[in-house]
Amino acid sequence: MFSGRMRIIAAVAAAGLLAAGCGSQGDDASAGPQGDEKITLSLNLFGNMGFKELYTEYEAAHPNIKIVERTSAYNDHHRNLAAHLATKQGAGDIEAIDTGFIAQFRGQPQHFTDLNQHGAAQLSGRWLPWKWEASLAKTGAQIGYGTDVGGLAMCYRRDLFEKAGLPTDRDEVSALWPDWPSYFEAGKKYTAKKPDGAAFYDGAAQVFNAIIGQAPVGYYDTSDKVVVAGNPEVRKAYDQVLQSVTDGQSAKLVGSSPAWNTGFAKSQFATIGCPAWMLAKIQDQAKEFAGKWDVAAIPGGGGNWGGSYLTVPAQGKHVKEAVELIAWLTAPEQQIKVFSKHGILPSTVETYEKPEVTGLTHQFFNDAPIGKIFTTAALNLKPQYQGPRAGDIQTAIRDAINRVEEGKQNGDQAWEQMLKDVERISK
CATH class of the missing domain: 3.40.190.10 (Periplasmic binding protein-like II)
Incomplete structure (x- = not known):
């Protein structure tokens, strides 16, 4: 559980060691296009999550990727997601899930891409420990990357x-x-x-x-x-x-x-x-x-009230590209940008020691x-x-x-x- 500033500092140090050992997977928007295929990635969200400026940056570095955001009301969004998963059709390439619903959906890991199969374990030190654990299924599958917390x-x-x-x-x-x-x-x-x-x-x-x-x-x-x-x-x-x-x-x-x-x-x-x-x-x-x-x-x-996760439904046609995008959107660098612009609080531990976060007015x-x-x-x-x-x-x-x-x-x-x-x- 989260127990104060010393825990944060320790987690930051651990995250730094992990980063040094495993490279910067998902962090670099300049990785460039993966082939010439033109791909449209759909993100189904609820409300303004502060990503719109980031899409332009990501698309510029990945000319083969076009990102389309679709938003709906909070309850409608989660109800629609449940229906799309049950019928195995209609879900976005990426689906946001609120903290109030993450336990429900982590109980259905078969419907989501297990991010551990795409390097998630190497990135786990990014997040507050409880934030990481909240989206873990009992099977050990990781269904989502944390965006914000609702302090x-x-x-x-x-x-x-x-x-x-x-x-x-x-x-x-x-x-x-x-x-x-x-x-x-x-x-x-x-x-x-x-x-x-x-x-x-x-x-x-x-x-x-x-x-x-x-x-x-x-x-x-x-x-x-x-x-x-x-x-x-x-x-x-x-x-x-x-x-x-x-x-x-x-x-x-x-x-x-x-x-x-x-x-x-x-x-x-x-x-x-x-x-x-x-x-x-x-x-x-x-x-x-x-x-x-x-x-x-x-x-x-x-x-706490709220906070969200980005997930990749297993039914998607572009799972690899969707996983890469959510890893980038939820990286500390991007979470700082979203906080600076919109005030949406990061869930990544290293940001809590950054003056551009702690000193922001x-x-x-x-x-x-x-x-x-x-x-x-x-x-x-x-x-x-x-x-x-x-x-x-x-x-x-x-x-x-x-x-x-x-x-x-x-x-x-x-x-x-x-x-x-x-x-x-x-x-």
């Missing part, structure tokens, strides 16, 4: 805080909420004087995800037993967010929905739980508010020291075990919270239906 912070609108009489300095804002009860108390103060149309946070399900991401145990124990009903952390987080809904703190927006995207542009909320990958989403959807967003510490400290977020904020969050991160259907269970809980926000059920009714949905999912 947590809290993004907030300085101008909306000022109008509501709250502090705007990021250190003072961080001091407002050392824990989640304090966050919701700050929400009450904000709500009492909030600007018209601007709730305290975006939606209760998203806040729930941030809270539960800090729990030692989430939806599964390490034996793959579902523990939602008996885990007091789940019910505690559920009750906390629903009480804040009653208190008028939520904009009642569903994450990743068109209305949620519009909520950024129309200033419909002042805070949002902010894993590092959320920075790209905010920049995409709130272009007019550059400099008005800022980044503070997450209540409770640490925690971001103009869009009022020059927030995002390198320090997110690497500190990653160093404090205690990975939570993800079982086979964790992503689907998260969706069931999200739907329950949304039903309450929409006035369709009360909290207890939604909870009971959610438990039945989870039981059905888990069979």
Whole structure:
């Protein structure tokens, strides 16, 4: 497990020895074309993963390769991937998988290229140990290379805080909420004087995800037993967010929905739980508010929400080329470029000692020291075990919270239906 800076430094040293012994497989975009065959590689992703600028670089060094990115909504993407694997047709040459779904798909290694057969073992020292292990099948097959991790912070609108009489300095804002009860108390103060149309946070399900991401145990124990009903952390987080809904703190927006995207542009909320990958989403959807967003510490400290992997389905026609591309896209050099441009936090250990990462500030977020904020969050991160259907269970809980926000059920009714949905999912 990940246990702090000394572990990172040791891993960096090990990675360096591995690199010296095995060369730079997958690292060099200038390797040149492999023959004259013209090949199109399709990448099926969900949301902006920060790769688009990298495609141009890779294609320039590999004139025989054309890269086509296709994106879809989070749940649709994973549902479509499951269907394509089951029917053995329709998958992209490369498929992204979120951390909430990686356990489900690593249980189906026969559908994926075993990257260990393409030199993955020589590259394993690149990644945080837990990141590497999360995509390993029980057979020993490695189905994916890690892209990012979702170390947590809290993004907030300085101008909306000022109008509501709250502090705007990021250190003072961080001091407002050392824990989640304090966050919701700050929400009450904000709500009492909030600007018209601007709730305290975006939606209760998203806040729930941030809270539960800090729990030692989430939806599964390490034996793959579902523990939602008996885990007091789940019910505690559920009750906390629903009480804040009653208190008028939520904009009642569903994450990743068109209305949620519009909520950024129309200033419909002042805070949002902010894993590092959320920075790209905010920049995409709130272009007019550059400099008005800022980044503070997450209540409770640490925690993880999200992070992804790139996989190569076995049904692909260009497996060799796809494996080479994902090795290059996830190399430390490329992860640094993505972090510098989009704020998506690397999962490769050596980057945590690079000044271009640790010292990075971001103009869009009022020059927030995002390198320090997110690497500190990653160093404090205690990975939570993800079982086979964790992503689907998260969706069931999200739907329950949304039903309450929409006035369709009360909290207890939604909870009971959610438990039945989870039981059905888990069979």
